[in-house]
Amino acid sequence: MNFREIKKLISFRRRSGAGIQTVDEFREKAKKKIPHAIWDFIDGGAGTEQAVHxxxxxxxxxxxxPNYLVDVSQRDTSTHVFGKPLRTPLILSPAGIATLAHPRGELAAARSADKAGAIFCLSTGSGHSIEQVAEVSNGRLWFQLYLWKNQEVIDSLISRAKNSGYEALIVTVDVPVVGKRERDLRNGMSLPVTIRPGQYLHYLRKPRWVSGILRNPAITFGNLTSFTSGDDASSIGEYVNKELNDPSKTWDDLERIRSVWKGPLIIKGIMNPKDAQRAEQAGVDGIIVSNHGGRQFSSVPGVATIFPEIQAVVSEHIELFFDGGIRRGEDIVKAYALGATAACSGRSWFWALAADGEQGVDRVLHILEKEVEDTLALIGEKTLTQVGKHNLYRHQAT
Ligand SMILES: Cc1cc2nc3c(=O)[nH]c(=O)nc-3n(C[C@H](O)[C@H](O)[C@H](O)COP(=O)(O)O)c2cc1C
Structure with missing residues (x-):
């Protein structure tokens, strides 16, 4: 192999992320590629960050x-969500302003999800709009809604999602106020991204990221520009607290949304069996058991701890989703073993996007799917849908 071929091979491996084998390696690569404040925004949690851990x-x-000496030569990692197939058994959790990670942000991630046969959830607070994302993807798209103060904004977002063909609506309920994300406060994270004097060095160290930002439209909330004076730089927390969330919202508001949205309705952020039962009464079709990736409140249990308690009280027709800490295919299989319809992950796709754009998200979905397939072989199951509590060693909640 001559020098040119070696260079070509190295550059191909770099572009495709072929050397990367785990989500954690994408995390490390993202850390090297994006400014410290952006990395903290993705990686961080609320308060002591105890809930992230x-x-x-x-x-x-x-x-x-594990069960051995079972014929697991043919394995099927696909499953069904709301009666439709999910080829790669993962839902990309809604995560706001993905354009901070990469200029193509949600467009890149939605395309990757489409190629892999996974579901992409678009956040209310996305960088690209509902319509832009629908335009680039033929795959399954869900839209995540925050409980805005202004009812007209809620209705307008719901009708835009419906008109653009989004299949399900997720209502996130765990943000009566924005969690105290101390790293963001310390770093002065703001929208539009404003580089403060004390941070020059952080950004100068990542000239590629800065040049990507400068060559693209200003980073903002793509769905909300028509509703807000998006030009003021304010802290993300302040902005969201001021514009996005209304701490006076109650179950009545969810019921109202139920009466307007006829497709699958999913509530996100449930950590209490009583709330799960109440959500069922309100007519939801699905529940995402989640502590927002530990970004809201540090003094709550891990998702795998609370999941069985919630699973025990909801009816079988409710689809239950596991969201929090998924980093490996093994984790996805664990979510199924605990009774989830599907597993969701936020940071894994966000890190991969920051590290390598669309190719990174392609790669991370491929890695996770392959790990699920290997895990099935190692526990002696042919199909993911057959995995259940019988596959678990006496589970001790932490
Ligand atoms: C950078 C980032 C932004 C997020 N933005 C939102 C959001 O706009 N709406 C929402 O419901 N959840 C949001 N989340 C939470 C995710 O949907 C998900 O609950 C969380 O990432 C799951 O934990 P994991 O990152 O360990 O997979 C965000 C998470 C991250 C990492």
């Missing part, structure tokens, strides 16, 4: 009881 610790406490 609890999500991982609770998943690590779930162990399998």
């Amino acid at each position: 609890a999500n991982r610790a609770s998943l690590e406490a779930v162990l399998f009881q």
Whole structure:
């Protein structure tokens, strides 16, 4: 192999992320590529960040009881969500302003999800709009809604999602106020991104990221520009607190949304069996058990700890989703073993996007799917849909 071929091979490996084998490596690569403040925005959690760690610790406490000498030569990692197939068994959780990670942001991630046969959830606070994302994807799209103060804004977002063909609506309820994300406050994270004097060095260290930002439209909330004076730079927390959330919202508001949205309705952020039962009464079709990736409140259990308690009280027709700390295919299989319809992940696609754009998200979905397939072989199951509590070693919640 001559020098030119070696260079070509290295550059191909770099572009395709072929050397990367785990989500954690994407995390490390993202850290090297994006400014510190942006990395903190993705990686960080609320308060002591104890809930971020609890999500991982609770998943690590779930162990399998493997079965061997089973013919697992043919394995099927696909499953169904709301009666439709999910080829790669992952839902990309809604995560706002993905344009901070990469200029193509949600467009790139939605395209990757489409190619992999996964579901992409677009956040209310996305960088690209509902319509822009629908235009680039023929795959399954869900739209996530925050409980805005202004009812007209809620109705307008719902009708835009419906008109653009989004299949399901997720209502996130765990943000009566924005969690105290201390890293963001310390870093002065703001929208539009404003580089403060003390941060020049952080941004100068990432000239590629800065040039990507300068060559693209200003980063803002793509769905909200028509409703807000998006030109004021204010802290993201302040902005969201001021514009996005209304701490006076109650179950009545969810019921009202139920009467307007006829497709699958999913509530996100449930961590209490009583709330799960109340959500069922309100007529939801699905529940995302989630602590917002530990970004809202540090003093809550990990998702794998609370999941069985919620699973025990909801009816079988409610689809239950596991969201928090998923980093490996093994984690996805654990979510199924605990009774989830599907697993959701936020940071894994966001890190991959920051590290390598669309190719990164392609790669991370491929890695996770392959790990799910291998896990099935190692526990002696042919299909993901057959995985259940019988595959678990006496589960001790942490
Ligand atoms: C950068 C980032 C932005 C997020 N933005 C939103 C959002 O706009 N709406 C929402 O419901 N959840 C949001 N989340 C939470 C995710 O939907 C999901 O609950 C969380 O990432 C799951 O934990 P994981 O990152 O460990 O997978 C965000 C998460 C991250 C990492």
